[in-house]
Amino acid sequence: MRKILVTGGAGFIGSNFILYLAEKYPELEIVNVDRLTYAGNLGNLAGLDKKTNYSFEKADICDWERMAELMKGCDAVVNFAAESHVDNSISSDDEFIRTNIGGVHSLLKAARKVGLPRFVQISTDEVYGSLDTGAALETRALDPSSSYSASKAAAEMICLAYHKTFGLDVVLTRSSNNFGPRQHPEKLIPKTIVNALNNASIPIYASGKQRRNWIYVMDNCEAIDLVLRKGNGGETYNLAGETELENIALVKKILGILGKPESLIKHVADRPGHDFRYAIDDSKIRGLGFKIRTGFGERLKETADWYVNNPQWCGSWKKR
Numbered sequence: 001m002r003k004i005l006v007t008g009g010a011g012f013i014g015s016n017f018i019l020y021l022a023e024k025y026p027e028l029e030i031v032n033v034d035r036l037t038y039a040g041n042l043g044n045l046a047g048l049d050k051k052t053n054y055s056f057e058k059a060d061i062c063d064w065e066r067m068a069e070l071m072k073g074c075d076a077v078v079n080f081a082a083e084s085h086v087d088n089s090i091s092s093d094d095e096f097i098r099t100n101i102g103g104v105h106s107l108l109k110a111a112r113k114v115g116l117p118r119f120v121q122i123s124t125d126e127v128y129g130s131l132d133t134g135a136a137l138e139t140r141a142l143d144p145s146s147s148y149s150a151s152k153a154a155a156e157m158i159c160l161a162y163h164k165t166f167g168l169d170v171v172l173t174r175s176s177n178n179f180g181p182r183q184h185p186e187k188l189i190p191k192t193i194v195n196a197l198n199n200a201s202i203p204i205y206a207s208g209k210q211r212r213n214w215i216y217v218m219d220n221c222e223a224i225d226l227v228l229r230k231g232n233g234g235e236t237y238n239l240a241g242e243t244e245l246e247n248i249a250l251v252k253k254i255l256g257i258l259g260k261p262e263s264l265i266k267h268v269a270d271r272p273g274h275d276f277r278y279a280i281d282d283s284k285i286r287g288l289g290f291k292i293r294t295g296f297g298e299r300l301k302e303t304a305d306w307y308v309n310n311p312q313w314c315g316s317w318k319k320r
C-alpha cells in the first residue's frame, strides 16, 4: 500500500490511527480529510507537521466530487468521520443523519467513481443494541436504539449494498468503547479525568450500573490495520477489549488512580433510550492474529497520566 486517505483524522480514533500508521509505515503517504467540527482538533497531529508524506485537507465528506478528487491514486480509504456522541443525537440528530449516512453514501459514490481498491467503514458495537447476556457475533441482527447507532447501522447497509451491487471492496469494523489519549472531554473517561482534576462533580446516568466493554485506542488501531490489510471484502469484524465494567466501577477506578474522592460522583436522571449493556464476540478478529498485549489497568493509568500531563490540550476545545 502506497497511499491512504483517512477521513475524520482530526478526531479521537482517526488521529491515533494516523499516528499509528505514520510510525509503522514511514513510507506510506497519508491524506487526512476532516471538516473540523467541534470534535476535530489538528493539535492531535502536531507531531506530523514536518512530515512530507502527510497532508491535511479541510473538507466535508458529504461533498462527493471533492472526495472523488482526493481519492484519486489512493489504495484505500478508512472512514472515521462521524458525529459520534449519543447524548448530542438526543438534543439534535440532523448532523448525525447528514454525516453518518449521507457522508458515507457520498464516500461510496466517490469510491465507485474512481475505482477505489478498498474502503473501510468504522462502525460500532452499538448497532447490536442492548444485550442482557452473552456477546454478539457479527451475524447477529442489528437493533440500534439511538439516532447515532441507527445512523451507523444505516451506513453499514449502504456499504454492503455497494459491495453486493457494484462490487466495491468494502470491509466493516464494529468496535466497543475506545479510550486513550486525545479523546474529546465530552466522553465518559476524559470527562471523569478532567472534572476530577478540577474537583468538579462527575455526572453519572441513573445507577451507573450500565455495562460497557473497553478497548484501548491503539489496540483498536492495530485491529483496524489488520482488517484493512487482511479482512475479507464484504465482511464485518467485531473489535473488543478484554474488560467489561459497570460505568460506576470505571469512574471509581479513575478516581482511585487520581487520588480523588468518590463524593465527586453525582447521579443524574438517565438519558432516554440508554442501552444497558453492549458485548461483542471478537473471535473473528482474533482468528486474523489480533491480540491485546497490555492489560486494561495499565492502559487506564497511562490514559489518566496523559490528560494530567496535557492540561492545555484539555482546555483547547471549541464549544459545540
Ligand SMILES: NC(=O)c1ccc[n+]([C@@H]2O[C@H](COP(=O)([O-])OP(=O)(O)OC[C@H]3O[C@@H](n4cnc5c(N)ncnc54)[C@H](O)[C@@H]3O)[C@@H](O)[C@H]2O)c1
Residues within 6 Å of the ligand: 007, 008, 009, 010, 011, 012, 013, 014, 033, 034, 035, 036, 037, 038, 039, 040, 041, 059, 060, 061, 062, 079, 080, 081, 082, 083, 084, 085, 099, 103, 122, 123, 124, 125, 152, 174, 175, 176, 177, 178, 179, 184
Ligand atoms: N469513540 C468510540 O468509543 C467509538 C466506538 C466505536 C466506533 N466509533 C466510531 O469511530 C469513528 C471515530 O470516532 P471518534 O470517537 O474518533 O469520533 P470524534 O467525534 O472524536 O471524531 C470525529 C471526526 O470526524 C470529523 N467530522 C465530522 N463530520 C464530518 C464531515 N461531515 N466531514 C468530514 N469530517 C467530519 C470531526 O471533525 C472529527 O474530527 C466514528 O465513526 C465512530 O462512530 C467510535
